[in-house]
Amino acid sequence: MSAAFESGMGDRVAELRLRRGMTQEQLAERAGLSVDVVRKLEQGRRKTARLSSKTVWAEVAR
Numbered sequence: 001m002s003a004a005f006e007s008g009m010g011d012r013v014a015e016l017r018l019r020r021g022m023t024q025e026q027l028a029e030r031a032g033l034s035v036d037v038v039r040k041l042e043q044g045r046r047k048t049a050r051l052s053s054k055t056v057w058a059e060v061a062r
Contacts, residue, residue: 009041009044010043010044013042014042017060020060020062024039024042027056027059030059031055031056031059033055033056
């Protein structure tokens with residue numbers, strides 16, 4: 001994946017999370033991840049969390 005795509009994906013996760021009125025802490029808890037992983041995914045700094053990314057997407061897409 002390109003860096004631009006990954007960065008855009010993080011922005012989208014943050015947007016969906018906020019639309020649902022969730023904090024990063026709430027999303028992390030629901031997705032079974034640490035807050036640090038969620039934060040890094042949203043910031044585009046976490047490149048190796050493909051499975052985690054899918055978990056986060058599943059939670060914000062509900």
